[in-house]
Amino acid sequence: MKVFNHILKIRTKRFFLLFFSGVVLMPSCSDDLLDKVPITEIVADTAFNTEDDVIASLTAAYDALQWHNVGGNQTFPLMQQGVRADDLHSQSAAFWAIGAQYDQFSTITPTLASVASVWSKWYQGVARANFTIQLAEGFTNFETPELQDQIIAEAKFLRGFYYFELVRLFGGVPLFDTPITSANQEQFKPRSSQTEVYAFIEADLKNASETLPLKGGERIQGSATSGAAYALLAKVYLYQEKWSEAVNAAEQVINQGVYGLESSFSNNFIQTNEFGLESVFEINYVDGLSAGDFNDGSQSQEGSGMWKWSFPFLEGYNSFNNFIPRQELVDFFDDSDQRKAATFLLPGQSTNSPGLAAIGWDPVPNDFGYAIGVNTGARKYFLTFEEVQDLLTDFQSPLNEKVIRYADVLLIHAEASLMGGGGNGSNSFNQVVERAYGPGNPAAPSYSKQGVRDERRRELATEGWNRFTDLVRWEKADGGGVIQDALNAIGKSDFRMPRDLLLPIPQQEIDTYPEGMLEQNQGY
Incomplete structure (x- = not known):
């Protein structure tokens, strides 16, 4: 199946490059451009001729899930959830600026580039899902029974997922339910309330779940x-x-x-x-389609950058250990809990790898040499030594x-x-x-x-999808104290209520909107 996904993803990317570049480059170089009527809209009628073309549009909507880097800035969910909370350190030494910024609240500001990239990541996903829904609803050349309804339902699931990420991280956000394919459409919308966003998500997911x-x-x-x-x-x-x-x-x-x-x-x-x-x-994920980097900023991510980004320094692993479990989290597990050895790579722990054993690195060292005094690695994205040797490119993981x-x-x-x-x-x-x-x-x-x-x-x-926003909802349910208690336990002292419950609305978005239309979150 992953071979099929390889082919489908390659085809999708080529299709969308050709389609959207065709919109821009349609006039011939030999024609007098001044005589041409400006092209102000994307017309799908001639670009999408088969049901495979519509499926390619849907595949592009899934792609946003893979992006670990948007516009040159990392967008790992672990940054907003684990690092921002009490589970993870961002790094073993002071060389990753973005991680360090999420590791403290005073540096999470409206002008932080990675905040804008997170916003962009999920809204690009929304835009692609919207395009697929409109395309599938109007497409008349389906040959496979019920495929039309299934494509629409999958796209609505994705749209609901992307808006759920946005509302959890930013609060109420602008709701776009149709694609912007024309310069004549409304380009800007004010923020909807959290209640309105959640209602929209519920409607999408109910439709998807029934179909x-x-x-x-x-x-x-x-x-x-x-x-x-x-x-x-x-x-x-x-x-x-x-x-x-x-x-x-x-x-x-x-x-x-x-x-x-x-x-x-x-x-x-x-x-x-x-x-x-x-x-x-x-x-x-699959590896080998994009060998340029382990968190590709061109939105062509096909393999996961998590293994390089989060795994400890070991012989044979060109990894960076930027997501390091805090000792308080490690100690939160009882030794009889089988999840402990599966969640963490502990000092002296065996990986059961013949390849590592052959070079004297299994069991792993008692001291990982971290600059922060912690000796634990994140293990859920671990690749065995043998799996690393088999990668088509060691920049990306197929896990x-x-x-x-x-x-x-x-x-x-x-x-x-x-x-x-x-x-x-x-x-x-x-x-x-x-x-x-x-x-x-x-x-x-x-x-x-x-x-x-x-x-x-x-x-x-x-795992990257729950910790900080779990703390936020429990904070609200208990009337206060939950987040501060959790952060006090690890020595974080710069959290401010209510500002730091949410990420700031990116300043570049506020500046792009008509003045006063896109309001900033409280406290920023």
């Missing part, structure tokens, strides 16, 4: 399913404290019967088990990134149930806990509000 197939029947491996749409919808409800709706959406996933927990937690993060039993939605796992769904169900949403949340919670600790382990936490919160942190640590 998309079950896991196992998806269009291609890695494309959105009804389970993914219901799971994301459950999380959207969770963030709004719509407890009964979150329980119901989570139970839609549970009752599909196609998901389960891996018996070994570590199986979620190995190449030989991608799209496995526990996978609800993940970002599909997929998990966005939603079934364990996340169970913990959403457990939390929403505990908060009054109904359902048997204790059963969902106990499934996660027993997998981690084994049955009857006294180290396992109880089913309580704090127990669920603690397990979300342990279960999802270093």
Whole structure:
């Protein structure tokens, strides 16, 4: 299937380059350009002739998920979630400016280039999804039954996902529900409220969940399913404290019967088990299509830069250890918790690699030589020594990134149930806990509000999609104190309420809009 994705992605990129460059370069060099009527709109009628062309548009909408660099600035979700919170250090030495800026709140400002890049990343995804929806709705040459509805549903899932990232990070944002294909269209919209954005996301995900197939029947491996749409919808409800709706959406996933927990937690993060039993939605990567860098700024990312960016210095690994687990996070795990050895590379730990052992690096050193006094590496994006040798380019990893796992769904169900949403949340919670600790382990936490919160942190640590915004929603639910307590535990002292609950609206966006139309977040 990844070979097919190789071909499809190459075709998609060539298609879009030809299409959009054709819009700009359409006039012939031999014609008198002054006699030409200016081209003010993109017309899809002649550019998209087959259903494969529409699929190529949809594939381009998925591409934004892969981008770790936009406009020359890193956009790893781990920066906004793990580094900004209490899970990760940004670096082992003072050489990564962007990471250092996210590691403290005083340097996250409206003019920070990487904030603008995060905004741009998700809005480019929205724009591509909007284009696909409009294209598919008006396309009349479909040959495959029900393909039209499926494409629209997948694009709506993606649009809902991208807006969920935007509203969690920035608060209320401008809502664009149609593509801008003409200079005559409205180019600017004011910010919608968070409530309005969430309502828009809910509508997209409900439509997608009712249309998309079950896991196992998806269009291609890695494309959105009804389970993914219901799971994301459950999380959207969770963030709004719509407890009964979150329980119901989570139970839609549970009752599909196609998901389960891996018996070994570590199986979620190995190449030989991608799209496995526990996978609800993940970002599909392949290596070797773009060999220029490990976080390509040209939006042509096809392999993951996470392994180089986050893995410790080891012989045979040209890695950079920029996402380093904080000691407080490591110590938060009991030694009997099987997730500990799968989440962290600990001093003296074995990687079970014959290749590393042959050069004297397995087990790994007792001292990684970090400048920050921590001796732990992030392991969920780990590649074995043998896998590194087989890469087409060692700049990028083909290891997929998990966005939603079934364990996340169970913990959403457990939390929403505990908060009054109904359902048997204790059963969902106990499934996660027993997998981690084994049955009857006294180290396992109880089913309580704090127990669920603690397990979300342990279960999802270093994956990049939850920690900071989980703290924000718990801060609001408890009326204060949650974030400050977490940050005090690691010695961060520059957090300011309410400013730092959200990222700033990029100043360049405010300056581009008509004066006074795009309001800044409070405190910036």
